[in-house]
Amino acid sequence: MVPPTVAGEVVEVSKDGSYTIYHPIVKIREKSGNVKELTLVQEWPIRKPRPFNKRLGIEKPLITGQRVIDTLFPIAKGGAAAIPGGFGTGKTMTQHQLAKWSDADIIVYIGCGERGNEMTEVLEDFPKLIDPKSGRPLMERTVLIANTSNMPVAAREASIYTGITLAEYYRDMGYHVAIMADSTSRWAEALREISGRLEEMPAEEGFPAYLPSRLSEFYERAGYVESLSGREGSITIIGAVSPQGGDFSEPVTQNTKRFIRCFWALDRQLAYSRHYPAIHWLTSYSEYMDLLADWFKENVDERFLLLRTEIVRLLQEESKLMEIVKLIGGDVLPDEQKLILEIARVIRLGFLQQNAYHESDTYVPLVKQFKMMETIIYLYNTSRKLIEKGIPMSVLREKEIFEEVIKMKYTIGNDEMEKFEEIRGRIDSFYKELYNEYK
């Protein structure tokens, strides 16, 4: 690839063969008449964004195989997302899952002020894992930048820029790059530490006043672009945020929220009950859903969005009902509402919860995600019909169909879509059985 600063006429090219990276490969005569030698290495100042032709619209999702992300809060190729969460809520775990399974061509993983053993884990695991797309070890598409928490602070401040510049370099070659920054809070703290030593006037919580502008400079380097060579490439930024005390009102989380459009809030209560990924469905959001709607309609199913909306509605309904349950207990609710609670449980356990250590559940293709939603909603509609017939919820609950639907994530393999028909069949017979009993 020719560096963006060089333009002109090629006057000499080396013959095919092996060369070292510093060996001049091409000679170019620039307009001014100077002849420039190009090697296989490029150098670029890390704080300056690399130029491109133009930004393109955001249309395609970055598919991660994580149900709560792909279905409820999708991220677009070229977008920016933040994962905030207190310690122990699974930020790094989520980042690792994304680095493993997202359908980007190149992954740049910045370990910024985090644990040394986590970097070692990536170094040991990734060479063993196979990229489903290329069939090669995952390590071959991954660049790691390690600045563990006991390494120098000045290097920590620079590590974020090193990562994004590497990502831009691959983007310019026409690759889709996903960059994970774990964690941007450590980077912000490095800024604060340096600023404190320079005796600059502090703003909020001791952070320098230029924190928001630095954050925006970083997140704005994401995008779906046409590069100078005319190829399409993208950079997706996923930044972890480690708010102090898990309190999202602190400056780094608040300022980050202004520059990202996808917010996966990790919840301590969920993590305590080992609901992973602990992305909370009520506080998280994705502004990319509308932009990606057409893509989902075309590539997955017409009804994808409809079902998604229904799932979100049921979860919201549940949280409202839970307020009542907390006050007076669940038994006094009418049966329709009990059903909503039951279905929401199925959604939480069977759909939102995902086991990163399970062979097939660690990555779930979109088709299966859709079929799972479809099955859950089908179960809901069928049960509602039974409730309308006056059959009490307690009778419905005795049937094992709810548990069976919860377990479908394990019982149905990623390439056994026909098995969903069987479950559907069992839902039908569950309906018939009860219908006949209460006729």
Added chain:
Amino acid sequence: MKLEYIGLKEISGPLIVVEGIQGASYEEMVEITVGPSEKRLGRIVEIHGDIAVVQVFEGTSNISLTNTKIQLMGHPLEIPLSYEILGRVFDGVGRPIDGLGEIYPEVRRDVNGKPINPVSREYPRNYIQTGISSIDGLTTLIRGQKLPIFSANGLPHDTLAVQIVRQAKLAGEEDAEFAVVFVAMGVKHDVADYFKKSFEDSGVMQKVVMFLNLANDPVVERIIAPRCALTVAEYLAFEHNMHVLVILTDITSYCEALREISSSKGEIPSRKGFPGYLYSDLASLYERAGMIKGKKGSITQIPILTMPNDDITHPIPDLTGYITEGQIVLDRSLHQKGIYPPVNVLPSLSRLMKDGIGEGFTREDHPAVANQLFASYAHVQEVRALASVIGEDELSELDKKYIEFGKAFEEEFVSQSREEERSMENTLDLGWRLLGILPKEELDRVDVKILDKYYRPYSNKVRGEF
């Protein structure tokens, strides 16, 4: 020829300011002569042109602007090391205080250490059996891990730490050599004595190196004590192939010492007056745990910190939790119920356990049973909240089962005596037995195959076995 500087420009708390100094370097040690003959040690913490700020280890009382002479020693703080260091007791800056004389060093090492490159680290995978169910079963300690105990004043964290030291076993490698490095930072005299006595009683004293900086010892030495200790640990682990368990107590005092010095240096404070670099500073201690490729030894850290006002969001536990690989949280209400160890399992976590348990390490069902116990116990909390509003009698049959499970879990699984040592098998079987209280379809975190193999409905008959 060594230059001697006479007189000071300023004294402020534990710091003195010297003017006209030449060729001083950052972190260099200085020797301070007070009056006719008293010697003290100090460390350069700031340099502006020819002005150097020196931290005095023994404190600045009796120092005046005129009666003081200063000499640069030309090297950062180093500690003498040899294998004979085992069984000895030192003060915060590594001077022997047990009356057994100086150490004849094999080597001298800079106490600040060097960060380990992640590429040359070895990922920790072997678990340490502590014989304590709540730790072994749910927050397994892994060799090379840093797993702090989040405690509070009045809770039995010291007893727990001692029990861990006494019972810690490396699975499958009973003959490996181990050592304990114990650092007291700003703890009371009796606490240090308690540890010492417990080590003696269990016969491990010959394998223990102690660094004592008690509550009334100079604050500046408190900053150095853990660094000296970790340097010793690194030496024993990576040159003598020992498995070293480092106990650091109390991190809260350490952080407060750091704050005191930071504020006398006039630095800009961040949260609760703590310096902005508290995270980096703590990381420079905690990250010294681990294993290195090609070396047999390991460093496992158990820092103990007391949460001020039982507040887990206070900067000290908060920043610690971001660096360490999990935490064991002790809970006051469990302690008041008479449960020992009062480990609140829900916020407790071991980040490395996922790769050190299960088939080939402990038992195939370990991840599943741990996960299920967490999930079920979390649900118990919801049911209890409900019961506190509508009363226990109004609960559904299922919810009553959960209440029963929660009680049994706390009293039988978490609780055990101070001498009791449970094997991993026992802990896991106990977990399954308690899960048997709940109906099978409630156990949604377990793979069907494992569930069928291990699940048995609860019966009182087998109770006596444990």
